[in-house]
Each structure stands twice: as structure tokens, then as C-alpha cells.
Amino acid sequence: MCPLRIVVDRQEDWRPYYPSEDLISADDFLALDRRHRSAADQDRSTHVINLCGELDYLGTGYYVSLLAQARGQRVLPSVETLNELSRKTLVDLQLDTLSPLLGELARQGLLAGDSVTLRVLFGECREPELARLARKLFERLPCPLLEARLVRRHDLWRLARLKPIHLRDLNADEQDLFASALNRHSRKVWRTPKARRRYRFDLAILIDPREALPPSNRSALKAFIRAGRKLGIDVSLITRRDAGRLAEFDGLFIRETTALDHHTYRMARLAEHEGLVVIDSPRDILRCTNKVYLHALLRARGVPAPEGVLLKRRDRRPLAERVAGLSFPMVLKIPDGAFSRGIVKIGSLEQLEHETRRLFEDSALLLLQEWLPTEYDWRIGVLDGQVLFASRYYMARGHWQIYDHSGARVKSGGFTTHDPAEVPPAVIRAALKATRLIGDGLYGVDLKQAGERVVVIEVNDNPNVDAGIEDTVLGRQLYERIMGVFLSRMEAHVSARSAE
Template identity: 35%
Template sequence: MNKYLVVNKPENWNISLENVRVISAKDYLTKPEFSRQKKARVFNLCKDYSYQSKGYYVSLLAEARGHLAIPTVKNIVDLREPKLVKIVSDEFDDLIQRSLKSIKSTEFTLSIYFGQNVAQKYKELSAMFHRHFQIPFIRVKFNYTNKWNIKSIKALSEVEIPGEHLPYMRDFAIQYFAKKRYDTPKSESYEYDLAILIQEHDPAPPSNQKALKKFAEVAEKMNFYVEFVYPKDLSRLSAFDALLIRQSTEVNNDAYAFARKAQQEDIAIVDYPDAILKCCNKVFMAEALENAGIPTPRTIIVHKDNRNKIIEKTGLPLVLKSPDSTFSFGVKKASTPEEYETLVGEMLKKSELVIAQEFTPSDYDWRIGILDDKPLFACRYYMAKGHWQIYNWDAGKKDDREGNADVMSIEEVPKKILNAALKSARLMGKGLYGIDVKEVNGKPLVIEINDNPNIDFGVEDRFYGDKIYIEILTALKNRLEKKTQ
């Protein structure tokens, strides 16, 4: 397996690492030789892991390409989320107190390089943090009140490492890359307690009020105790056996924090944090679909070095998508070169990478609901009145914001549409997905893979009725029962 150390400036890495090639983040993100490789291990030492930075995309695209990334996107997001840092660090408490008991001051900083600290007495503590967060360079700050507490945890860039630590860091790197393996980490009358996460004033809720009521009614018949919870209730999640997310999902919102905590505490969940991370980024999706050979409209990942060559490949009009766009937010159409320049310039200020896609007009999009690799429902969503998308958030009248929908049995769906949807969902793993597919000249083109798809009363449930709710809740019950076997 090829091993790559991905850094911002390879010229600064003048150490000899056996069987590890040092490359730039820019080369890994943009050169075809890396996107085409089927097996690789990627060690991401970029100076910045912030959302939509080069460091973030190195790990994201590594996963899309089927490469093994250290750190993973999940590791990066965990480190940035204070609530999640607290959750995973609570279990360190005994080790923290034991390791720091001899320190006389009220503040202490621990720098960790490839799982080690320059002082051997912090070896166990450093290794523990590294196993949990998988970030090559970490700085942990502690303060003391009545005991030692974690004040902050952040990823370090190479330029932030003190000069006197650099020889140690290089020795630790040589030791690390010489290894063969790399560390990776109710009411009594009811059978189970179920939390359904919703958000007040959600701009695009995945379930309407009647659907939420139906979920609760069906769940209670299936012997779940049901309680609707809100973002402020994260600390209460441990009291439940299962979590159903029915609020909008994004990497930076509370739904991800709930999903991650549920996963850490072995709470059954629909849907998994991995699904949120992957489906919420169109760059990951584009690479994953291309590598799997799934047909899509002509799609190009745009960056500052190729932005002037896009129109000649996609033609005009073209569609530009922010990596984290959902429900048609952050999706724009450029009909002229001037519009393209304005839109792509604005988007590249917010993200290192943007998606450009060939414009493929159609009267409707197929939406195939997939649950744990099986078809759940089938719809055709028609474009909003006088608009090129299903949603038109700029429409003056609320009734004109979204188009109509046809609902039908799975058996009525053309086989090529259904097969494309099933193959796409498998890229994301088990879970609940809505696959959007256009049919152009008799050919299916996958537009998006959506985690946490709409389940609205009177729309997605129109053909199968209560069966939709029963299937989703049964999936949760199956997850619970699998844990007890």
C-alpha cells in the first residue's frame, strides 16, 4: 500500500521516512495520479484542519477515494466541537489527575507529537489522547481549580512547534512511521426509550408535524417510550436507548453532536455521524460517485488554479454548489461567463473547493428512499413553479416554494433508476438516505445522496402509509437487539 505524508510545504520535511512519500496538499487534492489510486494510506499533517480548508479536504477526499486517512474527518470535527471534546475526555479523568498531580502551578500545557511528549512521564497520557483524537500534533491545555481540567484541545501546525521540540518530533515521526499498525479508538413499562431530535424554527425540517406525530404513535405501538428532544438536551441523551434525528443535519450543527455522542455511548441511531459528514459535503460525494463509476452530470471540483477552465468543460449554463449545500441552499446557476465569475469568486472565498456541474434540466427528479440497503419509498419531485430546482426559496408565495410530488410503489420505478440509487447508497454505509436521480435521454444520472431525507406526512408516506414509519423504527430496534446478542 502506498503511504503519503501530506503537508503544506514538502521542502520543510527533510527527514528520511522509509516507504513514505512526502507530497503537498495541493498535489494530493488536484493531481489525477492520486485520485485514481485504489489503495493508499494518507497521513495528513496540513497546517490547518478548519472546515473546508485544505487540511479538511485532504482527509475528506482520502475517504472518498477509499484511502485510509489519519486523521479522519470525524477526528477533525470531534476536535473542533467543545461538547464532543468534553464527552471523549471525561473518561481520561483518573489518568489526568494521576499524571499531573506533581505539577505545582495552576496551568499546564501538554504538546503531543505522534502520540508522544518530550517528557517520558507523560507517555501514557499522551498516548491516550492520540488514540482518541488521531491528530498527529495536538496541544492540550489544562487548568487547576479543585482538580485538573481540560481547558482546550487544538491541532498544531508544524510552524507552531517550538524549535527545541523539533528534534524530538522528528524522532517520534520516524518511530511512528516504522510501525506496522496505527492506533484507531426509560419508562419501565416500555421496552426501549426513544429520543426524536427536532428543532424549533427549522427552515427546512425533514418531517412535518403530522409525520412527527405519526412517528410517535407508531413507536409507542412498537413498545418505545417516545420523547421529543431539542438541541439544548444533548446532556440528557445518555438516558435514551435510541435516537431518531428529525432536524436538519449539517457538520457544524447540533444534529452532528447528537449523532456523535450517540455513537460514542452505543445508543442506536438513525442516522450515523459518518453519513452526516459524507452526505453534507458535495466534494466528497463527487469523488465517491466518480470512483464507484456511478453516472452523474459532468462534474468538476473547482479550485483557484482551475477556475478559468471550467466553462469549456461543462458549458453554460452550469450549476455551482457549495460543498455543504442542502435543500437547494448554496446551489446557484450561472448562465453567462460574468455570472460564473461572480458566483465562483464568492464561493471560493468560503471554501478551498467548490463543485461545478453540467446543467441537466428536467421536469422532475426521482427520489428513492433507501434504508439499510433496501428501497423504502419512491417519489418524483417536480420543479418549483417557474424555477429550475425543486425548491425556490426566493419565491414570493409560500405555496410556490416547492413543486408537486408523485408517489408510487417501488415496483413501478425503472430498474436502472433503482439500481443507481441502491449502488449510490452503499457508498455511504448502512442508514437512511434519499437518492436524487435525473433521467436524461433514458440514462440515470445521480444528482445527490441525502442523509436524513424528508419523511413528510402526505408525501413520502402517501403510497405505503404506516409501513414507512414501521420500517424506520424497526431498523432502530434491530440495532438495539443486535447489541444484546
């Protein structure tokens, strides 16, 4: 459990709210030195919420955030956020992508008159119709108390001003919202001492409740929560809307399908910047989501992989010349496809010419590989350099892939999960060799085995861990092993901070 400090200008500023042992005045916080700091104030995992008024450069509130970061503590707002808020050009840069949302709100008649003032308290506001805008402002520039002024010029709405506001400036209704928003933002404020002693760390699991093919089903998520709490980790499910809350956690476990130009990658980067243990790390997402990168990496490092060539949009040579030496059928892949999407089986040169014209509209490079028909693919789960599970994913009935997207509903083949000791050693060796090139995260290595030949098809970050499938051999131990890696890494982070 991470200790918490709520810093205010004066203790009386907190009078409208419930008393909290976590409260400290700015003067007392700044006066702390190593000899007189409590255990919480010396703990580098402490999360500091800075509610001071003078947040301008070299103001008291600015120094609260500055010294908190110097002590290795996580603070909201960070010095970087304060510097951006102080310069309108940086604010405009951060919020440039809000224009479509402002236009949508205007078309819906939710922005009235020529100007609107919106107060944002931990990403929430009193106006339910502007809740999305409030959340976006907080995600882009995480500051507990913000006031935004929107103006209309020539029928276009834009952000004219965004500034921090003082806790004392809140009216009675806003005080109620602030208390509930702070409660939702950081449950630590209201936990009893017993609950605080129960858990040593906080882990967020990022999910999308509406995702059709999530990496973990609901039963698996419940198993992760139970396993984490058994090890002293308080596990919470979050969504993309909780990006502004990441700093209150010690770790982030992404259980939503990842992509580069996507909030999963942005949240992984933000979490890593905040010092969290992150699986999948931004590096893993970057390396695993691009099939072109993986193809080049595996071939360069001698990992067995299908024969193939990279097709370049700007290459003017005839396709027949570029694919000389390969025989049909072949498989054409876009760089960032997932769940069998963006993969086309090619039966002739004419079909290849047609499909490359279509796919080159979205990607400058395509990967063309030999087709290796097998009844199933091996999926070897690897975590921290160790085999976690071994499954066979069978092709969908009447289809050449595991997932069949040709109909109105997605169909998939069956599965079997095996003790890794029963898996052919060549499959295990190839899987571990491939993951060593990526990192020490959680991976799912897809391999094909045809006779004595074993090839790595791809290495997936964010592999499926579903109850009733990947856990059929290890059961609860599967979830405990994953949570155990988080625990050891979070403990290592604390030790490293203490040694600095």
C-alpha cells in the same frame, strides 16, 4: 427499557427524596460480582447515575464510574469526564467556547460583582437568568452535580473553577431542584413497574421546533412515536438542549437538518460514543453533507452522475481553460448546501467568474456540473439497503429548482409518491448502488432521468419523511419499518454486550 442504578455513598444520603428501588450504595455497587448481581446489574444496557462524593482519581466515586464502564454499562459521569474535571487545562479546553456567552451575560448585567458561584444540577440551576450557562456547562462536561465559580478580571469574566459537589451539600431549595431536575433528566426514576415492563428500549428523536423546513413534519413525528411504542420503544422528542441526556437512551434518530460544523453532528458523535444506535450516524453526515466528496466518490465507483469539474480557489489557470469541454448553462454548487441553497445556475463565463469570486470566499473548492433540466427529480428513500419510498419532487413553478428561495417566502413544487415497483428499474439500481457506497443508514437519493439516461445528483442523509408525502403509499408501515430497524439494531447491541 434500560434498567437504572442510582449510586450514593450511603443510603441515608437519599433520605430527603422519595424512596427508589433503583438506589444502591457505593459499597454494594462495587461489591457486586457476576454471581451475585441482579438481572438489572448484569444488563449491559443499565444506565448508572453516580452521585458519590469522592470522584477524584482512585476515590470511591471514581471506581463506581470505572467499574460501571468495565461492566459495559453507561454511567454519568463517565471516567473521561472525571479525568477532565480533575485537570484545569482540560476543563479550560472543553469550555473555551463559553467566552462569548459570558460576555453576553455580562453586557446584560446578569453577572454582578467580582465573582459568581453557580451550582448546576443535571444542567439546571436556581438562577433562571443563568440557565443557558448551566446547560452549556453540563453539555460540555456531563456530571450530575457541579459547582462553577466565575470571576471578573479586567472587566472580562472567566471560569475560575468547576468541580463536582456532594449530594449531602445541597440545601433545601437545591434539594427540590435536584429532585425535579433528576426527574426531567431520567423519567425512569419515577416510572411504575408496569411502565417499565411496557417498553424495552428508549429512543430519542432530535428536532428543532423552530426549523422552517424540518425533515419531518409534526404529524410524521407523532406517527414515529406511535410506531415506536407499538414495537416496545419509548420515543421521546429532544432538542439540542438535551445533549447531556443522551446516555439515558438506547438510540438517537436525528430529525433536524444536519451539518458538519453543527450540534447535530456533535450529538451524533456523542451518541455513538455512548453506544447508542444512531441514524444519521456521524459517518453518514460526514459523507453526505459534502457535495465535493459525493461527486468524487460516485465518479470513482462508476455510479452514473452529471459531468462536472472541481474548481479550486488556488488554481491560477483561467476559468475558460478549467471548464473546457463543458457548455453553458451549468450549475455551480458549494460543498454543503441544502434545500436548493448554495446552488447557482450559470449562463455564461462572465457570470461564472463573478459567482466563483463570491463563493470562493467561503470554500476552497466548488463543484461545477452540467445542467440537466427535468420536470421533476426522483427521490428514492433507502433504509438498511432496502427501498423505503419513491417520490417525484417537481420543480417550483417558474423556477429551475424544487425550492425557490428568491422571494420573501420559500416556494416549492409539488410531489407524487409511487410504489417502488412502478419506478424504472434503472432509477432503483442507481439509487441502491449509490447508497451502498455510503453505509446502511437512512438516505434520500436524488436522481434525474432524461430519456434512457439516469444520473445520481446526490445522496442525502436525513431525508424528508413527511406525513402526507413520503408515506402516501405505505402509510403507517413506513414509520413501523423505520422503527423496526431501530429495534433490530438495539436488540443486536444488547446481544453483543451480553456475549462480551
